Amino acid sequence: MLEISNLYKAFSLEAGFFAPVGRYVYAVNGVSFSMKRGEIFGLVGESGCGKTTTARLVVRTYPIDEGSIVFTDRNGRVFDIGTLDHKRLKLLRSKVKYIFQDPAKSLNPRMTILQVLTAGYRYQESWPGKRRAREEAAEMLREVGLSPDDLDRRPADFSGGQRQRISIARALITRPELLICDEVVSALDVSIQGQILQLLLRLREEYGFGMLFIAHDLAVVSYICDRIGVMYRGMLMETAPARRLIETPTHPYTKHLYTSVPQIDLQRKTTGGRITRFGEIPDPTVRPPGAGTALMQVAEEHYVSPLFSSV
Numbered sequence: 001m002l003e004i005s006n007l008y009k010a011f012s013l014e015a016g017f018f019a020p021v022g023r024y025v026y027a028v029n030g031v032s033f034s035m036k037r038g039e040i041f042g043l044v045g046e047s048g049c050g051k052t053t054t055a056r057l058v059v060r061t062y063p064i065d066e067g068s069i070v071f072t073d074r075n076g077r078v079f080d081i082g083t084l085d086h087k088r089l090k091l092l093r094s095k096v097k098y099i100f101q102d103p104a105k106s107l108n109p110r111m112t113i114l115q116v117l118t119a120g121y122r123y124q125e126s127w128p129g130k131r132r133a134r135e136e137a138a139e140m141l142r143e144v145g146l147s148p149d150d151l152d153r154r155p156a157d158f159s160g161g162q163r164q165r166i167s168i169a170r171a172l173i174t175r176p177e178l179l180i181c182d183e184v185v186s187a188l189d190v191s192i193q194g195q196i197l198q199l200l201l202r203l204r205e206e207y208g209f210g211m212l213f214i215a216h217d218l219a220v221v222s223y224i225c226d227r228i229g230v231m232y233r234g235m236l237m238e239t240a241p242a243r244r245l246i247e248t249p250t251h252p253y254t255k256h257l258y259t260s261v262p263q264i265d266l267q268r269k270t271t272g273g274r275i276t277r278f279g280e281i282p283d284p285t286v287r288p289p290g291a292g293t294a295l296m297q298v299a300e301e302h303y304v305s306p307l308f309s310s311v
Contacts, residue, residue, distance in 0.1 A: 001210055002035040002058070002178065006292055007067035009053055009234075013285070025284045027053040029234035030067075030292025037074075037177075040204065040211040042225035042242070044218060044257070048284065050234035051214045055180050057081075058212065059098055060089060071096065073177055094124045097171035101183035103163035107155040113141070114151040117170050124174055140169040143206075144199060161192035165199070172203065180212045185220060197224050218257060222246050227301070230254045232278075232308070233288045236295065240302040250304045253278055279308065 009028040028050045035041045043051045056062055058069055064082040071079040071092060079092045100106040107116055117137040121127060128136065138148035144165040155163055164184060171179055181200070185193040201224065204211065215221045221228055222242050229239040230253060238251040249255050256278040282288070288307070295303035 001037040001072055003070045005032050005068045007031040007057060007069065008065045009057060009062060010065055023285050026287045027234055029288055031236055033229055033236060033239060035210055038208050038210050040213055040225045042213045042221040042228040043231055044215055044221045044228060045231035046216065049231040051231055052182055055182055055212060055214055058180060059093060059096055094174045095176050096178045097176040098180045099167050099171050099182065099184050102187055103160060103167045106167055107163060109155055112152050112154055113166060116166060117173050121173050126174065136173060140173050143203065144169045161188055161195065164188065164196055172207065175207065176209055178210050178212065182214045186215065233282050235288060235291060235305065237305045244302055250298055252309055
């Protein structure tokens with residue numbers, strides 16, 4: 001369904017009195033992976049490792065510097081995302097939907113929930129008209145555990161978890177084939193996180209969409225994802241099925257992530273710190289050496305980068 005090949009993205013920095021011209025932040029450095037139809041693929045890594053930038057390149061929020069992203073829909077139509085014109089890009093965005101981390105900021109406070117759900121839908125080819133769209137919006141609210149009576153309310157009337165359910169309903173109303181979930185539970189309480197994850201899994205089974213799931217919480221990613229990719233400095237360090245990655249993490253950075261998770265000492269009733277360091281703090285204005293190096297296969301569907309393996 002999705003094929004990402006040797007993807008690069010850099011952002012230019014403003015020049016100043018002490019800052020020379022021609023400096024860049026290298027956010028994505030030679031990322032390559034693919035997704036099967038209906039699969040949940042997780043991207044995990046520390047803040048600033050390039051997860052969100054990679055996801056936003058998929059919907060072309062940013063132009064692609066190098067590499068390619070190819071999306072193939074259920075009808076076999078191929079979208080080379082980097083070269084799409086405006087019409088084809090609009091069609092792509094009806095098939096690939098994005099759910100943001102902060103639902104409060106992603107929902108327009110001036111709109112009713114009906115307007116939120118149908119604002120983008122009304123410009124799609126599948127727009128069924130006002131009356132039918134209201135019925136579909138009401139049905140979608142039921143699907144995410146809210147009431148159709150909420151259609152005429154506004155986002156400020158809801159809690160954080162309910163707003164995220166509204167964001168999910170907005171994404172699903174056009175029946176997308178790929179859902180990009182960008183830290184969708186990181187701002188929620190733990191109990192609400194579980195409800196949202198269960199909701200996403202149920203809706204995935206019902207509608208058959210795939211998910212590109214971005215998070216920094218290893219427990220969340222390993223719970224919901226079929227396969228996981230570990231990112232560091234804008235590059236993939238390791239990809240494997242979720243269970244295999246949990247049981248046999250291979251790359252030193254993957255092991256570092258697992259040992260960085262605080263552990264509870266049940267005897268002392270405290271949270272023990274197993275936090276370790278992984279090399280030096282990277283300079284984002286310097287492209288990492290070896291960017292774009294292919295991953296090596298170490299087992300079935302398990303690939304590891306040779307970079308930083310000695311750190």
